[in-house]
Amino acid sequence: MRTSNHLIGVLNFLTFLVSVPILGGGIWLSSRANNTDCMRFLQWPLIIIGITIMVVSLAGFAGACYRNTFLMRLYLVVMFIVIAVLIGFIVFAYVVTEKGSGQVVPNRAYLDYYLPDYSGWLEERVASDSYWPKISSCIRDSKVCAKLSAVPETADMFYQRKLSPIQSGCCKPPTECGYVYQNETVWNQGGGLVGTDPDCSRWSNDQQMLCYSCDSCKAGVLASLKKSWRKVSVINIVVMIILVILYVVAYAAYRNNRRMDNDEPYGQARMTKTQPSAFHL
Known part of the structure; x- marks a missing residue:
């Protein structure tokens, strides 16, 4: 149990670190909007996603440290939604910037x-x-x-x-x-x-x-927006892949915690027959 909690805590800390490039990309787009691109609303989805990942990672980290099942479940649910939204944003960014060039x-x-x-x-x-x-x-x-x-x-x-x-x-x-x-x-x-x-x-x-x-x-x-969004999208794709890997490992560790809470030996089925019936030809 302690090993699984430590693993979840480490994964949440890594997730927190991964949120930094997303938030940084949103801030960079914001600076571009103020200086050249001048489309100020485009950076907010990335900033919101980055802040959400940070907050949820801290919640998951606290849940792992204090064995708070609610916080760990909240982390898994919200992170699943965040990953789905991030994938949607990446697809949207590529679709709206697909056409046009100098x-x-x-x-x-x-x-x-x-x-x-x-x-x-x-x-x-x-x-x-x-x-x-x-x-x-x-x-x-x-x-x-x-x-x-x-x-x-x-x-x-x-x-x-x-x-x-x-x-x-x-x-x-x-x-x-x-x-x-x-x-x-x-x-x-x-x-x-x-x-x-x-x-x-x-x-x-x-x-x-x-x-x-x-x-x-x-x-x-x-053209300037396309260039800016493509740069940020490359970072987002890398971050998204890392988030998916971390999520899968965190979910496996969480399942292992639940199995141990239910006193289930690893690999043992939940239901067994007390008297299996014989099979005769």
Whole structure:
């Protein structure tokens, strides 16, 4: 009995440690939301899952130390629910970020981003009239475009920069529009016609406007979200596998405790026949 309780206590402590990367991933997404991605509601599921695992692990640890059956059962039930929710969140994150990627531009190191390449729940959420004004205001306040012009450079130098999706989509006009580079956030019309992309007429050299109303800016936000979520999802998959292994071992130890509480020798069936009937051919 003591060995099983110690094992459950150790498993709960390990579960507590495993919750740290999940909570850390939620906090990292939160910092990204405040600085660049600007989708503040997306990090809360991970933060809630991480905190829940921490609290339940402490409850299971206390149940193992004090042989509190209720706390140990609570740990097993809640952890099963948490694992199921975590699996659902991982699947959801991959489904909503499945489509869309940047397009290669000739003679440019950066990519261009187009909203029609994205679709689904996340695209509708980002591009909606109720959310986009808040997101674009957040990007403007983050000064992500102002940081591009920290060091003066020529057009050729700028063309070889590896811009982030938001910098490429929000801080410059789409390449096909044919604007002429003046500096990182000032582009003038060339001698020819402006491209047919609606974003070409949305571009403004006003530093408070730029391309914040462009579809390319929305696509840049979606590409940035996809990159962030995929990084966190890799960590979540590893954590989920560890949680499943720990849960299976903890459940086996809990079953062993119950068997010993019922004075059942290991491997003995609960029911036996007092007088087995003989079988005759």
